[in-house]
Amino acid sequence: MDIRKTNNGGKLAVAVIGRVDTSTAPQLEEQLKADYDSCGSVTIDLSEVSYISSAGLRVLLSAHKVMMKKGGLSIIGAKPELMEIFEVTGFSDILDISGAE
Amino acid sequence: MSMIKIEHLRKEYPNVTPLQDVCAEVNKGDVISIIGPSGTGKSTLLRCLNQLETPTSGTVTVDGEVITDPKCDISKVRRKMGMVFQSFNLFANLSIIDNVTAAPVTLLKVPKEQAYREGMELLRRVGLAEKADNFPDELSGGQKQRVAIARAIAMKPEILLFDEPTSALDPTMVGEVLSVIRSLAKEGMTMMIVTHEMKFARDVSTRVFYMDEGGIYEEGSPSEIFESPKKEKTRIFIKRLKQLQLKITSADVDFVSFVSQIEDFGRRNLLSPRAIRNMQLCFEELAVQNILPAVGDEGLPVDITAEYSEQDGTAVMTIAYGGRKYDPLTEGDELSAMMIKKLANSAEFSFDKTNCVTVRFG
Numbered sequence: 001m002d003i004r005k006t007n008n009g010g011k012l013a014v015a016v017i018g019r020v021d022t023s024t025a026p027q028l029e030e031q032l033k034a035d036y037d038s039c040g041s042v043t044i045d046l047s048e049v050s051y052i053s054s055a056g057l058r059v060l061l062s063a064h065k066v067m068m069k070k071g072g073l074s075i076i077g078a079k080p081e082l083m084e085i086f087e088v089t090g091f092s093d094i095l096d097i098s099g100a101e
Numbered sequence: 102m103s104m105i106k107i108e109h110l111r112k113e114y115p116n117v118t119p120l121q122d123v124c125a126e127v128n129k130g131d132v133i134s135i136i137g138p139s140g141t142g143k144s145t146l147l148r149c150l151n152q153l154e155t156p157t158s159g160t161v162t163v164d165g166e167v168i169t170d171p172k173c174d175i176s177k178v179r180r181k182m183g184m185v186f187q188s189f190n191l192f193a194n195l196s197i198i199d200n201v202t203a204a205p206v207t208l209l210k211v212p213k214e215q216a217y218r219e220g221m222e223l224l225r226r227v228g229l230a231e232k233a234d235n236f237p238d239e240l241s242g243g244q245k246q247r248v249a250i251a252r253a254i255a256m257k258p259e260i261l262l263f264d265e266p267t268s269a270l271d272p273t274m275v276g277e278v279l280s281v282i283r284s285l286a287k288e289g290m291t292m293m294i295v296t297h298e299m300k301f302a303r304d305v306s307t308r309v310f311y312m313d314e315g316g317i318y319e320e321g322s323p324s325e326i327f328e329s330p331k332k333e334k335t336r337i338f339i340k341r342l343k344q345l346q347l348k349i350t351s352a353d354v355d356f357v358s359f360v361s362q363i364e365d366f367g368r369r370n371l372l373s374p375r376a377i378r379n380m381q382l383c384f385e386e387l388a389v390q391n392i393l394p395a396v397g398d399e400g401l402p403v404d405i406t407a408e409y410s411e412q413d414g415t416a417v418m419t420i421a422y423g424g425r426k427y428d429p430l431t432e433g434d435e436l437s438a439m440m441i442k443k444l445a446n447s448a449e450f451s452f453d454k455t456n457c458v459t460v461r462f463g
């Protein structure tokens with residue numbers, strides 16, 4: 001998994017590339033935590049993510065909880081196979097998610 | 102009464118023993134398909150029946166006559182058994198009609214005119230009367246094989262043996278040959294057919310022999326063999342199952358390696374990306390996230406089998422483990438259990454001394 005972050009005046013954009021699973025989710029969590037203080041809102045681009053497990057979902061959920069008190073968390077670019085996971089787990093009702101174009 | 106009785110037939114070659122101990126009976130009117138993986142002695146069995154191969158031991162009795170007895174007149178027995186080969190084996194220097202009449206005239210002493218008449222009738226039956234004066238080289242593979250069938254019937258055999266009659270044919274010609282065999286079956290001809298055409302075997306046979314492990318591993322009616330095979334190897338063959346077996350032997354599982362083994366297995370067998378992902382989720386959510394932490398070292402080893410059926414496109418993952426009774430689907434993390442239950446067609450837990458979770462997809 002690769003993570004690319006840009007913080008543009010408090011708007012944090014995070015592009016994730018690869019798999020978000022048991023072995024990589026902690027890395028994503030760490031990267032997000034490092035910027036919570038310096039950002040007002042977070043957008044996570046998952047267009048290059050092919051796989052997400054419950055470990056990854058939990059990281060997104062905790063980011064959502066933190067950002068709720070600030071400018072919010074949006075997830076963009078989720079491919080259909082990822083949307084399926086968000087939908088069956090009900091995460092698509094909790095998080096602000098938009099699918100791939 | 103059985104037409105052919107095979108008792109403890111064994112065939113050894115210097116390096117390999119394709120037939121270890123074959124026992125079977127063939128009754129008049131039987132259409133027996135012989136199926137199984139390559140190298141399991143299917144063709145060897147046919148060739149031992151008409152003595153193209155000499156069995157190492159055992160007996161074959163045809164119409165009460167023990168043909169494996171060295172004193173037996175084998176040419177007389179062979180007249181009762183016609184054989185159709187994969188590679189046609191027509192006489193290249195004889196016209197089609199002469200191919201059909203040669204044996205009746207020379208061996209059965211049938212008058213030439215009668216042999217011709219009967220030969221033409223047979224060629225009509227296989228749809229090749231207008232090719233009577235052509236030579237084998239002028240015919241397609243499918244036509245040659247139909248001539249070979251007509252030639253075999255010309256000897257009025259009591260049983261026809263087919264050794265992979267369509268394996269050497271272009272796919273477009275398989276149908277015409279199978280339809281000739283089908284019509285023979287309808288007429289009540291006794292036949293044994295070594296074939297890889299599963300749909301044909303299922304439609305046309307009265308009995309099916311599945312060969313493996315040096316003998317007839319399982320036999321039954323087409324519906325028994327094709328719909329509910331009882332033994333493991335038959336099941337794997339019929340359902341065209343591809344299996345991946347993984348064993349977790351330490352709580353410190355090499356997660357990345359297991360995930361990529363599932364990926365490789367899926368790609369090798371052309372599974373959809375979604376099917377591969379579902380198997381990986383199954384492994385991760387159930388085995389890694391829940392079972393291992395819950396049952397600890399007592400649960401080891403955890404045996405994971407991923408099975409994919411090329412026949413119907415279904416995938417099954419089973420996870421078997423020891424330790425205390427623990428059902429990850431009800432006692433485990435809710436998010437994990439929900440993902441698997443919703444993505445799968447079914448997910449079941451059972452406990453009978455050991456734990457087992459079976460998840461079916463597709």
